[in-house]
Amino acid sequence: MHLSADVLFSKLQTDLGYKIDTGLPGWSIDSTVEEVCCYSLLGSLLKKFVEGDSPAPQACASALDKFLAVNKRCAEWELQLEFTKDAEVLGLIKQELENFWYTDGCTPLIEDIRACFFDGRAGPGASIKALGTDFYTKMFSGPLSATSGLPEIWERCVTADDRFFLAEARRASIYGTTVVAASNYSFVNKTTTIARGICTEPSINMWMQLGVGAILERRLKSFFGIDLAKQPDLNRRLAQRGSVDGSVSTIDLESASDSLGLKMLCTILPKGMMDILCIFRCPRTKLPTGSELVLNMISTMGNGYTFPLQTVVFSSVVRAVARWHGVRLTRDTFGVFGDDIICPTEISRDVIRALNMLGFVVNHSKSFVEGPFRESCGADWFRGVNVRGVYIKRLNSVQDTYVAINSLNLWSARTGVALNHTVTYLYESLRGKSEVPLDEGFDTGVWVPNAYRTRKVTAAKGRLQAYVAWKAEPDRFYITDGYCWTFKHQRMRDYNPCGLLLALLGGYIRGYKVSVRRRKTLYVKKRLTTPCWDRWVPAEVSDPRGSVSLRQFVSAWHWNLLGSSALPG
Secondary structure, three states, rough: OOOOOOHHHHHHHHHHHHOOOOOOOOOOOOOOOHHHHHHHHHHHHOOOOOOOOOOOOOHHHHHHHHHHHHHHHHHHOOOOOOOOOHHHHHHHHHHHHHHEEOOOOOOOOOOHHHHHOOOOOOOOOEEEEEOOHHHHHHHHOOOOEEEEHHHHHHHHHHHHHHHHHHHHHHHHHHOOOOOOOEEEEEEEOOOOOOOOOEEEEEHHHHHHHHHHHHHHHHHHHHOOOOOOOHHHHHHHHHHHHHHHHHHHEEOOOEEEHHHHHHHHHHHHHOOOHHHHHHOOOOOOEEEOOOOOOEEEEEEOOOOOOOOHHHHHHHEEEEEEEEHOOOOOOOOOEEEEEOOOEEEEEHHHHHHHHHHHHOEEEEEEOEEOOOOOEEEOOOOEEEEEEEOOOOOOOOOOOOHHHHHHHHHHHHHHHOOOOOOOOHHHHHHOOOOOOOOOEOOOOOOOOOOOOOOOOOOOOOOOOOOOEEEEEEEEEEEEEEEEEEEEEEOOOOOOOHHHHHOOOHHHHHOOEEEEEEEEOOOOOEEEEEEEEEEOOOOOOOOOOOOOOOOOOOOHHHHHHHHHHHHOOOOOO
């Protein structure tokens, strides 16, 4: 059965109509937690929904217009100090960045450019001129690309490792290295109204950018106490507490990754740090129209050091403002993850002022300095309760439908609000429904409590229960007879033994198979077993399952698919 987004939304309105007035634009400060949950779901369900795999032309046009406007704003930025306080805060920001860059007061964080090479890696996505997205093909079985001056640096860096040198010599003799003037600007899905713009970088630039990013990440941990691997969880917990006692505020910025203007960074960053960043950036990007745009920003979404650099700058701003106010920051009052900023409420307005002074634009619809609501790192909190809705991005496959059903059942379990019409509409569209245990992935099948399974099969060994689930099958190429197939029309002389060894040592190869990143996930049916069908692992706040109990989920499943609140026996 074909699923219609309009019909799905009308079903949701019917379900939520028992709890809220769906004609109102949203919740108010006097709303109950249940009402806020319902309005959040109503606003989120189809916010990011797209019919196809690519964003709509109008969404791309909106993204491009916004990108051009931000680039122009970066070029026109001028430092304006209205009050003495502004100058003092600016001085403290620059001092924080100086202390960050000079590890002992005089030694720069990156003394030798080769350190960026040793910490570098190939990103998981596409690179300019690369024949594939896997590590081996991208770095050792195809042409490399770089902006002017970097091929010479790359040649000197690879000589530091004998295996890398031999692999690069083999690759260069067959494919060579292409010098490019610009990155490639393109679009991916974001919301129904606007796409997300990203830049595909040259492969050598990306390797070195990621090396810079890795060094910045380590320094973030030692200098600010920010571990990017763990910070999202900390930010969510801080936001939850802020929604209860108002002690911290959450601040979000518009187009933050594109707003790191060159003129602004030249003003606040140490010169050595700015020089390193400029060596590996792309000064231009090629737009979908075919024209090239000179970038007035240090980097874009797609650059390997953009995210840690954002975190460095915004952490310095918060700490500088706190120092000016004489406020001591702790892990319970301060957290930055990219442009997700959390700071004590008492200094939040001056933090916003400092960000505006540096050319950043605060997204007021997603920033919260007062009231009972806080939002950070994908979690929405109202009076300490997770009220985040469900975002259905597509309904093009059976796996998309599984994700939607499981997510909505989980939402009902968390909120206590039944979605019988909505979930039943999705469920009835399925043919040959795969019933899977409750600890399986969102996209493997429909989570069905053991009491409601329609077909119970016990495996031969012990009391294992058998089931069939859809599993993502990674794309692989095979290594056979001293030959490595990675892309179409490959020739025998392309084989690079040293490059393959480096891929193996880097963990990119398992046995005789090399995993490749697919543009579209391929699913296959697999027969599996489980010793406990209703295994429900207690989850952290950051987990999509939240703090939902097994009984809550079983009740929600019963409401949504059987239309009754009465549980069996």
